[in-house]
Amino acid sequence: MTDMNEVWQMMKAYADAYAVPILRDAELPLFRGLIQSARPERVLEIGTAIGYSTLQMASCLDADSQITTIELDPDRVAAARRFIGMTPFRSMIRQLQGDGTALLDTLSGPWDFVFLDGPKGQYSRQLKKLLPQLAPQAVIAADNIRYHDMLYIEGTVPHKHRTAVGRLHEFLTLLGDTRRFDTVFFENGDGMTVSRWKG
Numbered sequence: 001m002t003d004m005n006e007v008w009q010m011m012k013a014y015a016d017a018y019a020v021p022i023l024r025d026a027e028l029p030l031f032r033g034l035i036q037s038a039r040p041e042r043v044l045e046i047g048t049a050i051g052y053s054t055l056q057m058a059s060c061l062d063a064d065s066q067i068t069t070i071e072l073d074p075d076r077v078a079a080a081r082r083f084i085g086m087t088p089f090r091s092m093i094r095q096l097q098g099d100g101t102a103l104l105d106t107l108s109g110p111w112d113f114v115f116l117d118g119p120k121g122q123y124s125r126q127l128k129k130l131l132p133q134l135a136p137q138a139v140i141a142a143d144n145i146r147y148h149d150m151l152y153i154e155g156t157v158p159h160k161h162r163t164a165v166g167r168l169h170e171f172l173t174l175l176g177d178t179r180r181f182d183t184v185f186f187e188n189g190d191g192m193t194v195s196r197w198k199g
């Protein structure tokens, strides 16, 4: 078993070397604080990358909690498996490889905490599929909501990002339905929403 400080350093070095986007240091206090206060037993993550956020969550959870995490890219799945294997948290983590939105059809939950950090244009579809899988009072966190500030541009969003930005607005509209969710939008960094499901 490798010391966790060494694991974090190795993961950051790997992410730098291979340009893998992982949670930034400035986001960690909010992210870890959320997990620590929610104390979820069943966690779903879409967008494992190399397992950095997965391990950040695992290191805040009780040992009998379980995280299911989905990643599309097989090289990243393999890197995550190596890093997770170095830690005492490996038995808490189930890795799935494939498209997060499609794989939701094979899962049933119930999830106490969901971290959406895969393709931003898929958040609204993923949320719709997730509704029947959410435990009462489940927390849903979604990262990169500002989408490099393209969320705020009106009319001049570069063509290749237009669909994703439109879908992010749709996602925010879904989360803004106060009959279903209480939502806070943390706008620092690239923006993260945190919502409590009222179902």
Ligand SMILES: C[S@@+](CC[C@H](N)C(=O)[O-])C[C@H]1O[C@@H](n2cnc3c(N)ncnc32)[C@H](O)[C@@H]1O
Pocket: 021, 022, 023, 046, 047, 048, 049, 050, 051, 052, 053, 054, 070, 071, 072, 073, 076, 098, 099, 100, 101, 117, 118, 119
């Ligand atoms: C921002 S990174 C995730 C970072 C990670 N959560 C962390 O903070 O350590 C987004 C990841 O989503 C993955 N991804 C992209 N499309 C996906 C899809 N359709 N299903 C699952 N994962 C996907 C990318 O390969 C990438 O590794």
